[in-house]
Amino acid sequence: MAEDLKKMYKTVMEDHxxxxxxxxxxxxxxxxxxxxxxxxxxxxxxxxKGLRYGENPGQEAALYELVDGNLVLGECRFIEPGQGIVSAITERDMVQEGKHPGKTNLTDLDNGLNILKYLMDKPAAVILKHNNPCGAAYGKSVAEAYHRANRADRIAAFGGCLVLNRPMDRAAAEQVSKNYLEVVAAPDFEEGTLELLKKRANLRIIQVARIDRLREYLPQRFVDFKSLIDGGLIVQQSPLNRIRDAKDLKLAETTYKGKHYRINRTPTPREMEDLLFGWFVEQGVTSNSVLYVKDGCTVGIGTGEQDRVGVAEIAVYKAYQKYADAICFDRFKMSYKELELAIEKGERTADEKERIDAETREAKGGLIGAAMVSDAFFPFRDGVDVGLRQGITAVVQPGGSMRDWEVIEACNEADATMVLTGQRAFKH
Structure with a gap:
């Protein structure tokens, strides 16, 4: 059975x-x-050939590019032909095809572009896996952006899709070549970078020249199809994020039973940058989701949960795990889980792990001073309390809950600031 599955992974399927x-x-x-x-x-x-296969081996799949027709329904004019990015990729753009692209490779790339279209002012990197970001970060250079995004979650980034918003330079390529990725995409590749990247023969290297025009997609909607098990379809407009800069965010306030509640302090410039960065990354995260970000980098990403307090807790857990893993890798060149196994086998001492755990607890997984991002309102204060107990100082969320007043009170009690977007960011 295992050999059959290995063969399926290597097979480029015919599609009908x-x-x-x-x-x-x-x-x-x-x-x-x-x-x-x-x-x-x-x-x-x-x-x-078209796509390698769909989400799994054995699933036929096809990629289609919009080539004709323009659709206007009501006051909405949908995206028109001639603006393809991922759906318009040619052989020339696939600098190295690797193992031939499949559905998940291209949907990860697409969601990376979906996030980066908000992050074009500075060098930025997004690493994705299963259509969710593992890590996203700004940097002074693409090399720094990649290093920070990768360090945010080295484990999840293994076998992921890296998307950069600036040309790949040699310093970034040297880092990337030491790690295992399935896809690397950038607007261009500087001299000497491809030789480094192509050392991994199965790596899919894709040039996306249109990345420099990503801002053009901010106000445009596409037709979003959801297929049902009975063959039916749900058709909707794609979402538009109304938040572009600080002036679009409002200090949290509400009135409850005749009493007015308002956040006591405004965000500092650094907090505002993180609130915006986090909200932009949130546009590419599966709901229910809560993110923690700090200094233009994700710290913990909680995705796809059914309750908000639960996903806030999962994001904290991940922040602690990834922080400990980063220390462990820096110190011993092994993952935290490898260290645990080495201790069980008597190859390393328990005090090495205990020191890492103590440092992680003291830093609260890097969450002290971080911003908390929620794609929908907090129905109770318990969700935001999860972040506040870890030392977060700023929150961004849509607002609109019956209990906004108690969430505002929770933030004021902790001297944290909170801003509202006035719109939800669900992604299913």
Whole structure:
């Protein structure tokens, strides 16, 4: 069975989806063209194939690019043909095709671009896995941005997709070449970088030249399809994030039973930068989600949970685990879990782990002074209390809960600030 599965992972599937797809909305029509690429097989013969497979081996899949039609429904004018990014990738853009791209490789890349379109003012890096960011960070250079994003969660970043918003430079390539990634994407690759990256023959290296125009996608909607198990569809407009800068965020306030509640202090400039950065990263995180960010870098990312206090706690747990792992790797060049196993085998001493644990507890997993980001309101104060107990000093959330007043009180008690976005950021 295991050998059969290994063979499936290596197989580029045939697909039986049509070469074109038409979606009719009343008297309007959108036309899509299936994407395929010509790459050499193991014998060196050129073969033309589309996606490797879908989410799993054994699932046929196809990638389609919008090539004709313009759709206006009500006052919404949807994105038009000629603006393809991921769906328009050609053989030339795939500097190295690696193992031939599959669905998850391209959806991770797409979500990386979805996040980076808000982070174009500074060098930034996002590493994704299973369509969620493992780590995201600003840096003074792309090398620093990658180092910080990778260090935020080295374990999850293994086998992930790295997307940069600036050309890959040699310093960044040297770091990347030491780690295992499935996909590396950047607007360009400086001289000498490809030689380093191509040492990993299976790495998919993709040039996305349109990255410098990502801001153009901020105000544009696309048609979002959700397929149901009965063959039905739910069709919606894609979301638009109304938050662009500090002036779009409002200090939290509300009135409850005739009493007015308001946050006591405004965010410092550093806190405001983190609140914005965190809200932008939040646009690419599966809901329910809570993030912690500090100094333009993710500290803990909680995703896809059913309750808000639970996901806030999971994000704290992850922050502690990743902080301890970073110390361990710096000190012993091994992961925290490898250290635990080495101690069990008598190869290392327990006091080495105890010192790391003590440092992690003292720093509260790097959460002291961090900002807390929630994609929806806190129904009770218990969710925000999770972050406040760890020393977070700023919160961004949509607001609109019946109990906003007690969340505001919780922040004021801790001398933390809180701003509201006035919109939810669910992503399913």
């Amino acid at each position: 989806f049509p070469d074109s797809l038409r979606v009719v909305f009343g008297d309007r029509e959108l036309v899509y063209r299936k994407r395929s690429w010509k790459f050499p097989d193991e014998s060196g013969q050129l073969i033309e």
